Amino acid sequence: MISLKKIEKVYRTSTIETLALTNINLHIGAGEFVSIMGPSGCGKSTLLNLMGLLDAPSAGQVEIGGQTVTQYRDKDLAQLRNQKIGFIFQSFHLINDLSVLDNVEIPLLYRAASSRKDDTVGPTRRQMAQEALEKVGLSNRVKHFPGQLSGGQKQRVAIARAIVGRPSIILADEPTGNLDSGMGNEIMAILQQLNADGATIIMVTHDETMAKKTQRLVRLFDGSMVGDSTLMYDV
Amino acid sequence: MLTNYIKIAWKVLLRHPFYTFITLFGISLTLTVLMVLTSFIDHLIGVHYPETKRNRSLYMMQLGIIDSTKNSRNQSSLSYKFLKQFVLPLQTPEKIAIVSDRMTTNSYVGSKRLRLGLKFTDAAFWEITDFAFVAGKPYRQPNVTNGDNVAVISESFRDDYFGKEAAVVGKSIEVDNTRYRVLGVVKSVPDTQLFTSADVYLPYTVPKSNYLTDSYLGMFQVIMLARDSQNMAAIEQEYKEVISRIPVPFVDNGFKAYHLETDAKTYFDTFANTQAGGPDIATFLTLVVLFALMFMLLPALNLVNLNVGRSMERASEIGIRKAFGAPITTLLGQFIIENLFITLLGGLLALGLSWIIITLINQSGWIAHLDMTINLTVLIVSTLLTLIFGVLSGIIPAWRMAKLSIADALKS
Numbered sequence: 001m002i003s004l005k006k007i008e009k010v011y012r013t014s015t016i017e018t019l020a021l022t023n024i025n026l027h028i029g030a031g032e033f034v035s036i037m038g039p040s041g042c043g044k045s046t047l048l049n050l051m052g053l054l055d056a057p058s059a060g061q062v063e064i065g066g067q068t069v070t071q072y073r074d075k076d077l078a079q080l081r082n083q084k085i086g087f088i089f090q091s092f093h094l095i096n097d098l099s100v101l102d103n104v105e106i107p108l109l110y111r112a113a114s115s116r117k118d119d120t121v122g123p124t125r126r127q128m129a130q131e132a133l134e135k136v137g138l139s140n141r142v143k144h145f146p147g148q149l150s151g152g153q154k155q156r157v158a159i160a161r162a163i164v165g166r167p168s169i170i171l172a173d174e175p176t177g178n179l180d181s182g183m184g185n186e187i188m189a190i191l192q193q194l195n196a197d198g199a200t201i202i203m204v205t206h207d208e209t210m211a212k213k214t215q216r217l218v219r220l221f222d223g224s225m226v227g228d229s230t231l232m233y234d235v
Numbered sequence: 236m237l238t239n240y241i242k243i244a245w246k247v248l249l250r251h252p253f254y255t256f257i258t259l260f261g262i263s264l265t266l267t268v269l270m271v272l273t274s275f276i277d278h279l280i281g282v283h284y285p286e287t288k289r290n291r292s293l294y295m296m297q298l299g300i301i302d303s304t305k306n307s308r309n310q311s312s313l314s315y316k317f318l319k320q321f322v323l324p325l326q327t328p329e330k331i332a333i334v335s336d337r338m339t340t341n342s343y344v345g346s347k348r349l350r351l352g353l354k355f356t357d358a359a360f361w362e363i364t365d366f367a368f369v370a371g372k373p374y375r376q377p378n379v380t381n382g383d384n385v386a387v388i389s390e391s392f393r394d395d396y397f398g399k400e401a402a403v404v405g406k407s408i409e410v411d412n413t414r415y416r417v418l419g420v421v422k423s424v425p426d427t428q429l430f431t432s433a434d435v436y437l438p439y440t441v442p443k444s445n446y447l448t449d450s451y452l453g454m455f456q457v458i459m460l461a462r463d464s465q466n467m468a469a470i471e472q473e474y475k476e477v478i479s480r481i482p483v484p485f486v487d488n489g490f491k492a493y494h495l496e497t498d499a500k501t502y503f504d505t506f507a508n509t510q511a512g513g514p515d516i517a518t519f520l521t522l523v524v525l526f527a528l529m530f531m532l533l534p535a536l537n538l539v540n541l542n543v544g545r546s547m548e549r550a551s552e553i554g555i556r557k558a559f560g561a562p563i564t565t566l567l568g569q570f571i572i573e574n575l576f577i578t579l580l581g582g583l584l585a586l587g588l589s590w591i592i593i594t595l596i597n598q599s600g601w602i603a604h605l606d607m608t609i610n611l612t613v614l615i616v617s618t619l620l621t622l623i624f625g626v627l628s629g630i631i632p633a634w635r636m637a638k639l640s641i642a643d644a645l646k647s
Binding site: 049105110111 | 243562
């Protein structure tokens with residue numbers, strides 16, 4: 001599903017060069033639920049950004065679904081992200097000026113989903129967004145704005161946005177990091193359900209308890225991969 | 236998608252009222268100046284009262300007679316003699332009207348002196364134009380043939396001479412020590428209308444006009460009505476042929492003329508030649524567009540600066556949209572549409588402001604009877620200007636925002 005080969009990432013400014021990742025080789029198969037752990041600044045988010053095609057490696061190859069994407073143009077990368085990848089962020093990144101429903105619809109704006117009601121061409125954007133919100137238990141908040149929601153509710157909206165386009169890969173960057181443990185567990189349960197439904201999930205976390213709920217744990221230290229172990233679900 | 240963009244644009248506007256005020260103030264002020272200017276240019280050269288058939292009319296304002304070396308020339312309006320021989324017999328126009336230059340003279344009401352503009356016309360003048368008669372009717376061919384001392388006066392002259400809204404048809408006015416019977420009263424024409432503006436209109440055959448002179452140069456202008464816009468070229472051609480058959484050299488008032496310079500032109504060309512130094516329509520439009528662009532450049536740059544300065548406020552949104560599949564071109568489109576939305580709001584404000592300013596200018600008496608308007612032409616030009624301003628001021632910030640790296644945008 002996702003393969004990283006000899007990945008390096010260097011951040012350069014005019015005066016300083018920082019090696020964020022070095023010699024990363026990682027393969028994640030379809031349907032896996034992988035957590036990535038490591039201390040702050042070890043390169044977890046950078047790794048997730050590379051897997052999500054949000055950033056380009058300084059060296060090495062990224063493959064998604066067997067396609068090497070390193071040389072893709074902006075338009076092709078955007079299309080690939082839109083169709084195959086959903087993102088969940090620690091700080092939600094909801095657009096405060098848009099309603100919950102409008103926020104969830106965003107990924108569908110950039111594909112050929114119809115905005116009109118026409119049963120012959122499948123569900124409309126609105127219907128798909130409403131379905132996604134139902135999955136995360138927020139169908140009663142569609143007209144609310146992010147500012148009117150709790151942290152847990154915001155993260156659920158973010159999950160609905162990540163899954164609305166039915167992507168095969170979900171990348172979550174510390175999805176429970178801003179939530180209390182109760183809310184965190186709820187979010188984790190949703191992610192586990194999505195994984196059970198077939199989605200490949202890669203989650204960056206600081207929380208060992210949450211990591212133990214995934215199938216595989218990748219550990220990073222100082223930009224290098226220092227561990228890769230298979231786990232049992234801690235249900 | 237468009238609704239999504241407009242919603243965002245609206246919310247962005249509401250987010251910082253002071254910034255919004257400054258932005259809209261800059262946009263609307265710039266566009267107001269341009270709209271008022273457009274309205275004035277349209278007033279000068281567009282189709283307006285009472286020349287509503289200007290689109291299919293040709294005009295002659297002046298005749299030049301030139302010596303053999305082309306160094307010396309006499310130039311003036313055309314004489315009745317010239318018109319009778321070479322213009323009135325033309326076959327292709329639907330109608331031909333003659334009207335004199337506007338002459339200034341005096342009239343007295345008691346001891347009060349009224350300065351007035353006078354024009355001598357034929358009967359066809361009232362058929363080619365669309366004067367609004369508030370009372371009475373125009374003089375007709377028999378009045379012209381007989382040289383009757385009859386007059387059509389403007390509404391404002393009636394008010395000055397007889398008193399406001401007096402019933403004056405059949406009454407007499409005294410102009411230049413001659414009495415004329417008033418046949419009709421017309422809505423006043425702005426002074427900017429070169430061929431039709433006057434306070435008193437008289438048949439060109441009245442004794443005072445002295446229209447029978449021996450020269451080709453005189454005091455008349457011509458309006459020729461074509462059957463349709465295609466017919467105009469045929470009129471120009473026929474007139475050229477007639478002129479080319481005039482034997483040269485000839486002596487006119489002691490001046491030996493070898494060449495004649497005269498054309499039947501559109502109103503725009505006539506106006507440009509006589510009032511603005513003679514640019515053709517393409518040059519004129521280029522100059523106007525250049526001026527408008529230059530005028531818009533400074534406020535556009537200011538808006539660019541403000542927008543660029545605020546672009547990081549929306550970094551998270553940009554990051555999210557890109558992460559979920561928005562290509563750079565789509566984001567570029569979004570931000571330009573948002574800017575156009577804001578500019579169009581400014582345009583609407585400008586439209587309101589322009590209407591107020593135009594009303595104030597019309598009422599100020601700066602130009603007598605001025606009737607500048609916001610008509611369809613002004614509206615179309617204003618919309619175009621607004622769109623150009625929107626794109627000009629939106630494209631650089633949009634490009635900068637769209638080019639933000641996703642990872643950086645999400646970090647901020």
